[in-house]
Amino acid sequence: MLSKGDLQEVLQLALAKGGDFADIFIEEKRTSGVGCEADKIERINSGIDAGAGIRVVSGDTTAYAYTNDLTKEGVSEVARVVSSASEGGSKGININLNKISSPVEFEVTSMPDKVNIDDKVNMVNRANKTAREFDSRIKQVSVGVADVIQNVVIANSLGDYVEDQRVRTRFMINTVAADEGVIQTGYNAVGGFVGFELFDEASPEVVASEAAGRAVKMLEAKPAPAGKMQVVMAAEAGGTMVHEACGHGLEADLVQKRLSVYGNKKGEKVASDVITVIDDATIKTKYGFFRFDDEGTPGQKTILIKDGILEDYMYDRLTSMKENRPSSGNGRRESYQDKPIPRMTNTYIAPGKDDPDKIIGHVKNGLLVKKMGGGQVNTTNGDFVFDVAEGYLIKDGDIAGPVRGATLTGNGPEVLQKVDMVGNDLGYTIGTCGKDGQGVPVSDAQPTMHIPEIIVGGTAHGDDGSPQIKRIRRM
Amino acid sequence: MAINLKDLAINVVQKARQLGADQSEAFLIKSKDLSIDVSGGKVETLKLAEDMGLGVRIFRSGRIGFAYTSDLGQTAVDEIIRQALANSDKTSSDEFNSMPKPGGSYASIDLFDPEISKIPVEEKIDIAKSIEQAARQSDARITITERSSYFDAEYEVILANSLGISADYRGAYCGCYADLVAEEKGDNQTGFALKLTLNFSELDPLRVGREAAEKAVRKLGATTVDTQKAVIVFDPYVATNFLGVIAPALSxxxxxxxxxxxxxxxxxxxxxxxxxxxxxxxxxxxxxxxxxxxxxxxxxxxxxxxxxxxxxxxxxxxxxxxxxxxxxxxxxxxxxxxxxxxxxxxxxxEPGPYSSDEILKDISSGLYITDVMGMHTANPISGDFSVGAAGIWIENGKLTRPVRGVAIAGNILELLKEVEGVGSDLTFFGSKGSPTVRIAKMTVSGS
Structure with missing residues (x-):
């Protein structure tokens, strides 16, 4: 283990040939996972991944290097490598490391490394059994539990020194239902910055039943309609839309590089009055929670859009240095192998005033999105898509039959301007958000919302999916 | 840390056997990566990486156990061998769990171009810069560079098992990548290009820059179209994306x-x-x-x-x-x-007989798709897909105006049956590749 004194020397070395800022991120990560498929415990894996990454910022250039060799010699060698990218000679920065204590008191109660492997296997077996017994049409079930304990030390040339431990546990199930040649799947996942107390709130049986129920329901679903429609997104659908429609476009690196439709719009109206968007790393136990981000900045709550007005972007250290302002604590990285970049944490649209049932009740003809799948956005033009994992038609204010195979596609700013009703509820989903090849744990949430029109990419073109125009039929 | 990785592999295999494994295997990778991102003529990020690690797999009474470490010190290695064995206590026994015996001869393929590591970093920085320059020179509307990159890697793979396999190889690759934005009248559109190759001499950074620029510029002024049925043509990139959805079903x-x-x-x-x-x-x-x-x-x-x-x-x-x-x-x-x-x-x-012009020739109205969004949401088990799409409208065999904000949906099995033509232009994007593919009419969801 490297001492504070060692790290001071390493950082000095990194800045020996020039450079404005240097930091080091040392990580030791222990992972463990149990997987069940085909009614068998197929794998129990565990691992150790340890390394250090050093960054030197010199003007507009970032040099980054990493190693698995955590001896003082190994890390010093990396510091020498990154230092060579700087020019102009040392700026004589004197580094005196001081420990920052966490502003958040938080403890994981059931540490995954203290949980007996039999108990982990048991959670997985319980979910497998529930899903298989749910319906005879459930043909395959795959269940996994995975936990990570990540110990980090972060130090920088400004003198910040942080020690932190992150503990995350997630539980996933995918079910396959088949009937008369039709195959459908149902997925569900829960997770958080928690240990095995995760299961105090979400039992394996409940998580499994929901996944199996979705697969079976989708067997009976008709193809989704194609074209412009009124859409209601249920709170339980999750937050993929806020993540794609505006979250990414509010990350400061994309804004500064003019790669976001939301660039240069602070203070401007970018959404309807009922829309308030918040990113909050401090919501304890949520999947995107942390005490410190991966640059040692304490996690924060940031109001991004308030009543439709763009208030702020999400910053890491580099983007905040460029604007001479503090970081918003959004500098995250997948591991010591990656440089930090601005990322979301727990991102949500704040609940509004409307009764969710009334929102559905006022729709004559539309689509209810009950569960969202994955999504994607082009931040440059704002176009986004997300997948509907479970959807229903709405007829005269009532929920009608299930539909499958739909994607909603729209333009972020255009759709957010159109949202006219926001429910007083809020539903979270967890996910791994990918950007520049780095995946980080996030959660997203939305209340029930009404979008007067958005393009639904189904296959049933013409009218309500009546059989004669189902061009593409499943076998 | 000078560790002889081949010796380490053999030692791990033996140690696991001594500790109770019926069969054991050690898999080691050591790699060295470089990437250079340029934007606006300046190096934005220079990244150098060295990475290694060991994965230990064992079978005991037909049960599998696995553990890995990036720390190749004796203590960590011993810990994960024990961990792999412990993990095997709780997995299910399976009569088909076995490692391969030595057998068959390994193809002798040249994977290691020594040029890649010999070229100095400064020259590689110039390559990254030249991609961006080529793009900007080819069209004045290319005003923003998200990334103009050179990258390379060299790696060594070592494998040993207790049935007598002991083998290794090394390889290297290099590549160029550009992700650019074209700007006109407040409209911003992106374009990218990628070249990944085993041979340094095959890199063509100028071509990557020009191709990314062309892809961005041709999307300027894109509008949506009405919901309708139209002939669909996938460019090689989009076709490769769809191929990726089929891959798991062929396992x-x-x-x-x-x-x-x-x-x-x-x-x-x-x-x-x-x-x-x-x-x-x-x-x-x-x-x-x-x-x-x-x-x-x-x-x-x-x-x-x-x-x-x-x-x-x-x-x-x-x-x-x-x-x-x-x-x-x-x-x-x-x-x-x-x-x-x-x-x-x-x-x-596999490529077909037609040039991409011949594929378009007799299409009276259709959509040539160059971009898809949300491909990762396609379901490889059911084959259902519904993705956002952008491209160029085809009229009377010619590419006419840019289109965006539409969606296409269907099932991959139906799509495979509806293929009307395959081009001769097989293009690889990393390890997957496809030529241009023409599909019979599909519903295009628009306004």
């Missing part, structure tokens, strides 16, 4: 678990006769080529779909034992952190 593992839409269909016509799909682990010049797979089985060429007829599936040692066939050498390991799972190597649609 014997998916078939054995009832998760493949091709299950039980060997010998049947599952695609248009124009479609031939191949996996080739020893393809000369292929980015994923290697003498052996993640278990030490020689790589091979496997024709999966030939002229529309389903021929076979991809196997690792486990799925092959279960089906009573030979492994196709498709036990793939993404890194030292995972077990060898059935996966693709160099995976592609």
């Amino acid at each position: 014997a593992e998916a078939v054995q678990k009832g998760k493949s839409l091709f299950g039980g269909k060997v010998g049947q016509n599952v695609a248009s006769e124009k479609i031939t799909i191949v996996d080739h682990g020893a393809l000369p010049g292929g980015i994923s080529s290697a003498p052996f797979d993640g278990e030490g089985v020689p790589t091979s060429k496997t024709v999966l779909i030939q002229n529309g007829q389903l021929k076979s599936f991809l196997h690792n040692t486990y799925t092959a034992a279960k089906d009573g066939v030979n492994s196709t050498g498709n036990g793939i390991r993404g890194s030292f952190k995972g077990t060898p799972e059935v996966g693709t190597t160099n995976f592609y649609v």
Whole structure:
């Protein structure tokens, strides 16, 4: 283990040939996972991944290097490598490391490394059994539990020194239902910055039943309609839309590089009055929670859009240095192998005033999105898509039959301007958000919302999916 | 830390046996990566990486155990050998769990171009800069560079098992990448291009820059179209994206678990006769080529779909034992952190006879799709997909105006049967590739 004194020397070395800022991120990560498929415990894996990454910022250039060799010699060698990218000679920065204590008191109660492997296997077996017994049409079930304990030390040339431990546990199930040649799947996942107390709130049986129920329901679903429609997104659908429609476009690196439709719009109206968007790393136990981000900045709550007005972007250290302002604590990285970049944490649209049932009740003809799948956005033009994992038609204010195979596609700013009703509820989903090849744990949430029109990419073109125009039929 | 990785592999295999494993295996990777991102003529990020690690897999009484470490010190290595054994206590026994014996000869393929590591970093920075310059010079509307990059890697793979396999190889690759924005009248559109190759001399940074620029510029002024049925043409990139959705369904593992839409269909016509799909682990010049797979089985060429007829599936040692066939050498390991799972190597649609002009020639109205969004949400088990799309409208055989904000949806099996033509322009994007592919009419959801 490297001492504070060692790290001071390493950082000095990194800045020996020039450079404005240097930091080091040392990580030791222990992972463990149990997987069940085909009614068998197929794998129990565990691992150790340890390394250090050093960054030197010199003007507009970032040099980054990493190693698995955590001896003082190994890390010093990396510091020498990154230092060579700087020019102009040392700026004589004197580094005196001081420990920052966490502003958040938080403890994981059931540490995954203290949980007996039999108990982990048991959670997985319980979910497998529930899903298989749910319906005879459930043909395959795959269940996994995975936990990570990540110990980090972060130090920088400004003198910040942080020690932190992150503990995350997630539980996933995918079910396959088949009937008369039709195959459908149902997925569900829960997770958080928690240990095995995760299961105090979400039992394996409940998580499994929901996944199996979705697969079976989708067997009976008709193809989704194609074209412009009124859409209601249920709170339980999750937050993929806020993540794609505006979250990414509010990350400061994309804004500064003019790669976001939301660039240069602070203070401007970018959404309807009922829309308030918040990113909050401090919501304890949520999947995107942390005490410190991966640059040692304490996690924060940031109001991004308030009543439709763009208030702020999400910053890491580099983007905040460029604007001479503090970081918003959004500098995250997948591991010591990656440089930090601005990322979301727990991102949500704040609940509004409307009764969710009334929102559905006022729709004559539309689509209810009950569960969202994955999504994607082009931040440059704002176009986004997300997948509907479970959807229903709405007829005269009532929920009608299930539909499958739909994607909603729209333009972020255009759709957010159109949202006219926001429910007083809020539903979270967890996910791994990918950007520049780095995946980080996030959660997203939305209340029930009404979008007067958005393009639904189904296959049933013409009218309500009546059989004669189902061009593409499943076998 | 000078560790002899071959000795380490052998020692790990022996130690695991001594501690109680019936069969044991050590898999080691050591790699060195460089990437340079340029924007606005300046180096934005210079990244140098050295990485290594060990994965230990054991079988005991037919049960599997696995553990990995990036710390190759004696203490950590001993800990994970014990951990792998402990993990095997609770997994289910399976009579087909076995490692491969030595057998078959490894293809001798040239994967290591020494030029890549010899070229100085300064020259590589110039390459990254030249991509951006070429793009900006080719069209004044290219005003923003998200990324203009050069990258390379060299790696060494070492594998040993207790049945007598002990093998290694080294390789290297390099590449250029550009992600750019064209700007006109407040409209911003993106374009990208990628070249990945085993040989430094095959890099053509200027071409990558110009191609990315052209892709961005041609999308300027794009509008949506009305919801309608139209002939669809996928450019090689989009077709390759769809190929990626098919890949899992061609693995014997998916078939054995009832998760493949091709299950039980060997010998049947599952695609248009124009479609031939191949996996080739020893393809000369292929980015994923290697003498052996993640278990030490020689790589091979496997024709999966030939002229529309389903021929076979991809196997690792486990799925092959279960089906009573030979492994196709498709036990793939993404890194030292995972077990060898059935996966693709160099995976592609064989080219057809038509130039891309000939493919468009007789289309009265259609959509040439160059971009898809949300491809990762396509469901490889059901085959259902619904993706956002952008491209160029085709009228009377000619590409006319740019289109965006539409969606296409369907099922991959139907799509395969509706293929009307395959181009001669097979293009690889990393390890997967396809030519231009023309599909019969589909619903395009627009306004």
